[in-house]
Amino acid sequence: MNIIIKRIFKGPDYTIGRLSIDGKYFCDTLEDTVRAPGVKIPGKTAIPAGKYKIKLTESLRFKKLMPRLENVPGFTGVLIHSGNTAEDSGGCILVGKNRVKGKVLDSRETFARLFKLLFVAERGGEALEIEIN
Secondary structure, X not given: OEEEEEEEEEOOOOEEEEEEEOOEEEEEEEEOEOOOOOOOOOOOEOOOOEEEEEEEEEEXXXXXXXXXXXXXXXXXXXXXXXXXXXXXXXXXXXXXXXXXXXXXXXXXXXXXXXXXXXXXXXXXXXXXXXXXX
16 A cells, blocks of 8 residues: 655645655645754654654553554654644644635544554555655
């Protein structure tokens, strides 16, 4: 499974992206703002562009299996989850539909569809990886 997020808009406190799976648009993403290399404000900074492995692991915060990005330089606990604004992100990646400036909507439904795909792929032995640029 080839997952790519292409960041398409950088606002003052958020970043909008497009997530595709195997070359097909799947949903929009919302992250905190992208900052200069080496600049990090905890809970308010998007992760660096790059390729990361994804593992479905038990989240203490959400109390269920969640997609976690591994080995993100300078970050720990980076998840893909539902939420609507950069305030909901806390350094994670939110999924949904960007129909309102600075927000993603229909996030829970979008996350459920994405999680199902990731779960089936991982259980089928596929390595999960995401590229963010």
